[in-house]
Amino acid sequence: MKHQHSFWVTTSAIAIASLIGASAMAAGPEAGSVIGNQATATYTNAAGDTITVTSNKVETVVQQVAGLTLTSDNTEEIAPGGKAFLPHIITNDGNGPDTYTLTAIEGAGDFDFNSVVIYADANMDGVADNATPITETPTLAPGETFGIVIVATAPSTAAGGDSEAVTVTATSQLDGNIAAINTDTMTVSTGAIMELVKSMVVDKSAGDPNIVDAGDTVSVTLTYTNTGLAPSTSYIVTDALDLDLPYVAASAQWTDVTVAGGLDETNGGAIDATNGVGETLAWQADTVSNQVGFLISNVDPGRTGAVTFDVVVGPDAVAGIIENVAQQSDSTGTLPPSNTASIIIDEQFAHVIDDSFTQSDATVLRSSTDDNGANDVVLESTDVSQGGKIAFEFVIGNASNQSDAYTLNVANGDFPLGTTFSIVGADGATPIIGEIPLAAGDGTKVFVIATLPSDVTPTAAGATNYTATVSATSSESGQVNTSTAEFNGAVLGAAVDLENAVAGSEGDGPNPDNGGSAWVTTATDPGEPVSFPMTIENQGPTSDNYNLELANPLPDGWTVEFQLADGTIVTNTGTIPAGATETITVVITPADDAAPATTPFEVVLTSPISGQGDSIIDAVTVNEIIDLSITADQTAQAAPGGVVDILHTLTNDGNVAITEGAITEAGLSEFSGAIYYDANGNGELDATDPIIDNINDIPGGIAVGETVNLIYRVQTSEVPGMTEAGTITVATSLNGGTKTDQDLTDNAVEDQIVVVSGDVVLVKTQAIDPACDGTVGTFSKNRQDVEPGQCIRYRIEASNTGTQAVSDVAIKDIVPAYTAYETCGGTCSAAVSPVASTVDVSAVPLISSAHGGLVPGSTASLEFTVRVDQ
Known part of the structure; x- marks a missing residue:
């Protein structure tokens, strides 16, 4: 047995290109974009004043231009009377929508095709979508791609070695002068021509016959045919299977010979079967890489055979299309790949909201707040103060085979009337607005926060049994799953005392009264802040924090600040441990125009957790201020x-x-x-x-x-x-x-x-340089049209229209968006006048020029060119 080591062949670049549709984004500005800017100039007049003037604004409108790419040339072998299938991809490289006319014209080669037809291949898999010929693409947006397949049929009289070419042309309907061409070359072969067809059929004899999902068996058939005139020797087929379709061991069979127990994938490439004409087949399968393949000693002309095997839909296969392409080669080298075969995994929906969930990677998410183990109830037993918050951490899991999103709701069971519920993310703080998206097999944690009313009756631990139902609704299926939030801890009472830090005027106790008078009164000027140091003692059983505010608004223009001991301005004290004291300073600033008077104010302290609080009344006396001010010194010019x-x-x-x-x-x-x-x-x-x-x-x-x-x-x-x-x-x-x-x-x-008698006027104009070679049109202040890749020449002129000379004239401009500074190889570099002037382009996109002095009636100018992006 030869070539056993050659089973695993590298997927060809052609096969990859047939599966991956390129997506290009138009880099330049889209049609209708406006390019515009203004220039400025400075000068010194006879009085020594530095004056800045601004030019008018010029604008250029980007026009739609056509562009396309056509890929790619094909070189194929074809048998006499056979067909060639030639894929191409059209990309809209223009800056607006366009449609492309398609032609396929054969050349003057050694033979004439019986037919050359263009078909749509919208999914760009190299296989025609249907049997309807087309002559143009649909409308493509900028950067969008579209696939086609040319089917050419050779006459039976074509001789071996004869060749013929097909010229494929795509032409923009926006601009008929914009076209792209590919050339496909077919050579008649009298040797072996192997066609490989792959099919995948789902076995629905078990399970739900209406769906394809995890666990279903898929029968894969690799059918090979020698449509050529000579045998194919050492014929190898390899199939790199999708990892969500694991190979079923001992399931492979050769249609020529039935092997009990299936073809042996464990014998290291040894011969597994021999058919009636002496052709041998060796089968291999690698369950780690999920790659299979076989080698047939030879395939005679006209012979058709097939190898079948099973795969199973894996547990993590997500809903949608799974595609596969098989590769082939023989002793002559790499051969064209098979067609693209596919199955569609149907949608299956399931989800949980619970105290735990095992994700597809085997990671277990577990509620960190649950006090009683896995039972679909999240129990919180920690004591809480009046008005306090109880955090329940739940786990949401997507047990579906596709992505889904879930809407959460909370229905109160027997929490006290006035309890509010909020749902926040895994950080325990960020509110969840709308749905929670999850990929198939993924889970996440969320917190349901129950905030008790501040006047809830304190209770002992175990005397409460508050519950609420938490539901998660699937946006894809509408299915609802529920869990329970339960609290059985104690509800503790809370108290706090706010006092002045001034001896004898502390105002001890809750909401102290000083016989109708303020406890501390301090004098200040309008607009001048005055400080009132205070202390806050948390007299409750647990740590707490307190919001700071005034009971009533101060007069218009007055302000209040609450400062911690380090000067930090706050509206909340931050956490104060039970029994601890925090120092704050209340800073009152009267309005700048505050009238002479004494104004009392009441500082109110409230716990956002318990609702408990305290208050105290102090006052500010505003002194009488007399102050008129006139502004400001000015320098003016007059004729x-x-x-x-x-x-x-x-x-x-x-x-x-x-x-x-x-x-x-x-x-x-x-x-x-x-x-x-x-x-x-x-x-x-x-x-x-x-x-x-x-x-x-x-x-x-x-x-x-x-x-x-x-x-x-x-x-x-x-x-x-x-x-x-x-x-x-x-x-x-x-x-x-x-x-x-x-x-x-x-x-x-x-x-x-x-x-003074000097005066400088700045005017900006523009002209289009279509070829970016320094040959410009008419300069104008009006809007002009430009195309991507063309150039715009700007001219800024500073004219002394006064009666005295000015000095230190400088013009400044900037390269606008959608463009880049352009010199056209030196033919359109920045230029200035008069000759003694200088130009600085070292800080592009900033461009400036220096012109020295201008006598009355003279003009200085700066010119530069930009190229529109494409």
């Missing part, structure tokens, strides 16, 4: 002899309304100025806005926290470059001398007014 309106805001930062106080302006000599009240608050000087020199010119004065607009109108001289400073001052003696401003640092502003 020679022109006017400039400078907007300032005057704010009452105190807590007393201001109705009187002088407002003066000074400092101008060559320029002149006046102060106006912006009566309608629109930030602009209107004809009805009055000139003022006192707050009493403002109707109603300035209320606490109010801000009014003042407009300082200044008329300049006619000398370019002249600068003067004007000062506006608000008096410190206010309200007829009864009030004095307490902060003198913000009562005046100084404005610098500069006479």
Whole structure:
């Protein structure tokens, strides 16, 4: 016996390609995407001011373009009068949906085919889906693939060695100029041509005849036929079975010879059977790799035979298709693989919600909170305080043969009225919203949290027996499984005491009363925080935590913070052990405009577990504050002899309304100025806005926290470059001398007014460079169309439209999304003008240029190119 060592052959690349459908995603922007950006420029004018200007925005719309890939060329042998089956795959490489016209045209070879027909192969298994010819694909989305099979029939007169080719073309219907071509070459062979057909049939004589599931037997048949004109010698077939279809030992038979007890897979490749014409067969099976195979000494022309064997559907086989392809070879080398055979595992549903579940990998999930062993009841015996939470850990298991998802619900049995239930994840905290998905054979843990009402009656251990029913409903089958949450621990009472840490004003005991007065009163300014140190003592039987809040809201603009001893701001104390004391500080901050007054507040402490709590009343006295502020110093530009309106805001930062106080302006000599009240608050000087020199010119004065607009109108001289400073001052003696401003640092502003004549305008345009070779179309500010792979040339121009030179002109831009900086091999590198300017592309996607000075009427520009992604 020869070639016994050659049973296990490597799966051919062709076979793999016929089973795996390539999926490509369009890398460039999809049709309709908009590419756009703006440029900026900075310059220094004659007054030394650095000014920034922004260009208009330009946009480019990506157009749909066609693209495709056709794979791949085939080289086959064909017998005279035989057929060739030639698979191909079309991929839409364009950036939008497209349909492709299909043609298969034979060449001028040694013979003419009787027929060449194209069939659909949507699942890309190399086998036609049906007997209906097609001439085009369905519509394919960008990146989507579609399979076809060309069936070519040779005439019986074709001679050995003759060859013929079929040219397969797919052409875009979006753009008829976009096409892809494969060439299939067939050579007539007078030698052996082996066809291998694999079938898998499920034996439904046992079990449910309507379903295919774990434990079912599958009969596999490998039928071989020599359609050639010469014998095939040392013919080998190997079949790498799916691991969910384990081979059944001693089940193999050769149709030529019946062997009692089946073909022997344990004899190391020795001959297992000989047929009536002396042909021998050796059979092997490897139960570890689940690979089988056989070697036949020779197969004569026209001979057909088969090897059958059984596999069984494994316990972990999931619902869906299981496919297999067998490989073949002989003394001449590797031969084409078999067709793709398959079975469909039907859906089977089962699940549990329990205190334990054994997963498909044999891992056992067990409830960590259950106190009484495996009995489908999760028992919790640990004592809990009033208002406390009881955590029950349940295990959900998917015993189905496919993925499923489960909705959980809790129905109260005899927990106290007012008990609430929540379902959280295995971390014990994250709420579960919606369904819980589980793969076949997997399990997970969840917690059902029962929160007792804070007023539940305390009970001794064993005196309670609270139960609730927890259900899990399958989203796929609707099946429901239930379990029980049970509690029989004690319900303990709780207590807490909140006190001031100020000796003599502690306020000891629950909700202490101080004869209607606050226990501690502290004075502060508006906007200035004041601290009240306190202590919290957990007088209950178990550790607890407490929410911190005020019984009633503070006045508008006031804030409260609760700080732990380390300064951490909290709204809950965190866990305090039974009998322990925690220190906190309550920080009250009055509003910036808080009126002079005493404001009491009540701090309330409540346990979210037990509902028990305590409170205490303290107070804050706000001092009287008088403070007007005017902002802010500004630098303004005006044309020679022109006017400039400078907007300032005057704010009452105190807590007393201001109705009187002088407002003066000074400092101008060559320029002149006046102060106006912006009566309608629109930030602009209107004809009805009055000139003022006192707050009493403002109707109603300035209320606490109010801000009014003042407009300082200044008329300049006619000398370019002249600068003067004007000062506006608000008096410190206010309200007829009864009030004095307490902060003198913000009562005046100084404005610098500069006479200038320079001005720079920035304009951005774009032009399409279709070939990315520097040959561009017309530059425009308007939207233009571009295709993936084409280029856009941007031009940014900075023009001095003023009457004086400017200096330090710099233009900045950025390469937009969906594009990359492009030089076209140097033919479209970034460029600047005038010649003395420089360009910097070292920090791409940032691009900048430096142009120095610009005299009136001159222009500096920056140009660069980007290529649209494809």
